[in-house]
Amino acid sequence: MTNKLYDTSLSLLTDLYQVTMAYGYWKTKTSEKEAVFNLYFRKNPFNGGFTIACGLANVLGYIENFGFSKKDLRYLRTLKGNDGKPMFEPEFMDYLADLKLTCDVEAIPEGTVVFPNEPLIRVRGPILQCQLLETPLLNLVNFESLIATKAARLRLVVEQDTLLEFGLRRAQGIDGGMTASRAAYIGGCDATSNVLAGKLYDIPVGGTHAHSWVMSFADEQQAFDAYADVLPNNVTLLVDTYDTLQGVRYAIETGRKLVERGYKLAAIRLDSGDLAYLSIEARKLLDAAGFEDTGIVASNDLDETIIASLRQQGAKINIWGVGTKLVTAYDQPALGGVYKLAALRQEPDGQSNVNVTEEVDVPRTNSWVYKMKLSEQAIKISTPGIQQVRRFRDERGFVADMIYDTESMDGSASESTTMIDPLDFTKRRRFEAEQPYEDLLVPVVKSGKRVYDSPDIHAVRERVQTQLANLHPGVKRFVNPHTYPVGLEKGLHELKTKLILKLREGK
Numbered sequence: 001m002t003n004k005l006y007d008t009s010l011s012l013l014t015d016l017y018q019v020t021m022a023y024g025y026w027k028t029k030t031s032e033k034e035a036v037f038n039l040y041f042r043k044n045p046f047n048g049g050f051t052i053a054c055g056l057a058n059v060l061g062y063i064e065n066f067g068f069s070k071k072d073l074r075y076l077r078t079l080k081g082n083d084g085k086p087m088f089e090p091e092f093m094d095y096l097a098d099l100k101l102t103c104d105v106e107a108i109p110e111g112t113v114v115f116p117n118e119p120l121i122r123v124r125g126p127i128l129q130c131q132l133l134e135t136p137l138l139n140l141v142n143f144e145s146l147i148a149t150k151a152a153r154l155r156l157v158v159e160q161d162t163l164l165e166f167g168l169r170r171a172q173g174i175d176g177g178m179t180a181s182r183a184a185y186i187g188g189c190d191a192t193s194n195v196l197a198g199k200l201y202d203i204p205v206g207g208t209h210a211h212s213w214v215m216s217f218a219d220e221q222q223a224f225d226a227y228a229d230v231l232p233n234n235v236t237l238l239v240d241t242y243d244t245l246q247g248v249r250y251a252i253e254t255g256r257k258l259v260e261r262g263y264k265l266a267a268i269r270l271d272s273g274d275l276a277y278l279s280i281e282a283r284k285l286l287d288a289a290g291f292e293d294t295g296i297v298a299s300n301d302l303d304e305t306i307i308a309s310l311r312q313q314g315a316k317i318n319i320w321g322v323g324t325k326l327v328t329a330y331d332q333p334a335l336g337g338v339y340k341l342a343a344l345r346q347e348p349d350g351q352s353n354v355n356v357t358e359e360v361d362v363p364r365t366n367s368w369v370y371k372m373k374l375s376e377q378a379i380k381i382s383t384p385g386i387q388q389v390r391r392f393r394d395e396r397g398f399v400a401d402m403i404y405d406t407e408s409m410d411g412s413a414s415e416s417t418t419m420i421d422p423l424d425f426t427k428r429r430r431f432e433a434e435q436p437y438e439d440l441l442v443p444v445v446k447s448g449k450r451v452y453d454s455p456d457i458h459a460v461r462e463r464v465q466t467q468l469a470n471l472h473p474g475v476k477r478f479v480n481p482h483t484y485p486v487g488l489e490k491g492l493h494e495l496k497t498k499l500i501l502k503l504r505e506g507k
């Protein structure tokens with residue numbers, strides 16, 4: 001995916017501090033110490049009730065192609081400290097030259113609905129390697145999940161209508177545009193106007209024509225006729241260059257000529273003015289002329305709120321072109337995903353010899369030291385442990401997600417389990433052993449090798465819709481959505497509470 005677009009090593013696509021920390025681990029001979037990191041976010045975007053996980057295909061591509069090239073290392077050698085001396089020893093450059101990833105990665109498949117505080121990706125392996133993956137993984141998952149979620153919200157609003165992504169011209173650069181087109185299709189768009197995305201990612205492409213086409217002719221009728229002559233099997237006419245309803249009448253004229261030739265007028269497009277009023281009037285004109293099957297496309301700074309309003313006003317639009325506000329995630333331009341250390345393999349003497357600022361060591365099992373980041377804000381306190389997400393369901397759909405520690409809870413769940421709300425410990429739910437469930441994180445990389453075939457993009461897109469169908473409508477509404485229950489397994493909750501108290505009491 002990323003390597004389809006960038007014919008270069010992407011191992012330097014990271015923050016410098018990842019490389020300086022890697023150097024630190026190498027110098028202190030702790031680079032091989034086994035660690036577990038979780039990638040998760042704390043709040044659903046757009047004040048919504050859900051998020052669509054997206055970006056894993058690119059993460060896997062990144063991991064498969066990981067490696068410092070000679071050119072990468074030549075660049076790193078040029079970096080200097082403030083004494084003017086090289087930042088890194090030559091031996092470290094040799095170490096990086098030979099570095100092969102040996103991590104294990106578990107991840108929630110793309111297209112799954114996910115919720116705050118659930119690990120979307122869990123990386124386990126030598127701490128130096130886990131650290132180097134932090135920034136690229138966040139970069140890849142944060143943006144794609146954000147855009148896929150935006151597109152899913154648009155899909156919820158347009159229901160069965162056609163949804164076109166028109167964003168490339170307003171996207172955040174080349175990668176913003178390419179990545180957004182992929183994620184928007186996964187989230188629920190039917191096609192993109194971005195031809196390179198169509199080619200590289202197998203996304204259907206589509207579109208209409210611009211005002212310039214109309215403006216380049218002596219009059220609108222000639223412009224429409226000429227367009228219909230050249231592309232008779234794909235005619236959508238933009239009718240608002242001068243007077244919109246007059247434009248519709250010209251389009252009907254062109255449509256009649258098309259019908260005589262055995263073709264049809266696919267649609268007209270409205271790109272300005274009162275889209276509800278104009279679409280209703282345009283529909284009347286089209287229907288009266290026998291063009292009941294001709295669609296009406298609308299575009300012009302649309303988003304899910306405007307589309308919902310237009311539909312509520314009875315607009316006769318059945319094809320929606322959405323650009324800027326989709327691909328830039330206009331009302332929330334970033335998903336705040338984070339990547340936190342959750343466990344470190346214990347040294348034989350029972351002590352961890354890696355000193356991680358602001359994090360606490362608490363021996364948990366014989367072999368792991370669990371790690372936690374404290375914060376004044378409860379929501380920012382990380383959850384320790386080697387986590388898995390168990391999604392319980394019933395005949396109506398998803399019921400709740402329970403985060404559990406794989407080291408302390410038997411994954412087979414032969415007994416009932418209790419889940420506790422992390423922000424209100426009095427809220428508990430009990431799940432009997434027979435309650436159906438699915439563990440969401442699946443192995444995708446073992447010892448640095450991919451063990452998971454990403455489904456094709458169309459299957460991922462379908463997964464989004466199946467997943468959303470399993471969510472309670474209250475979770476999907478835009479205004480004050482119901483909070484989908486996500487809790488901690490009782491044992492993990494108790495461990496976390498104990499650690500917080502211990503720290504707060506300064507013991």
Ligand SMILES: Nc1ncnc2c1ncn2[C@@H]1O[C@H](COP(=O)(O)OP(=O)(O)OP(=O)(O)O)[C@@H](O)[C@H]1O
Nearest residue numbers: 271272273274275276277299300301302306309310
């Ligand atoms: N009936 C409607 N209800 C709610 N919003 C609408 C309606 N009709 C259009 N809009 C939206 O209102 C905004 C109108 O913006 P603006 O005033 O720039 O449009 P315009 O009249 O088409 O001007 P321009 O010709 O510069 O595009 C757009 O986001 C458009 O999608």
Ligand SMILES: O=P(O)(O)OC[C@H]1O[C@H](OP(=O)(O)OP(=O)(O)O)[C@H](O)[C@@H]1O
Nearest residue numbers: 166271299300301302321322323324325
């Ligand atoms: O509005 P968006 O959701 O971003 O959709 C893409 C917009 O791009 C085109 O406009 P153009 O670049 O010609 O600019 P204008 O219509 O805003 O003048 C098109 O006519 C849409 O209005």
Ligand SMILES: O=C(O)c1cccnc1
Nearest residue numbers: 166193206207208209323
């Ligand atoms: O095909 C279209 O109508 C289109 C494409 C890009 C941006 N706006 C509209």
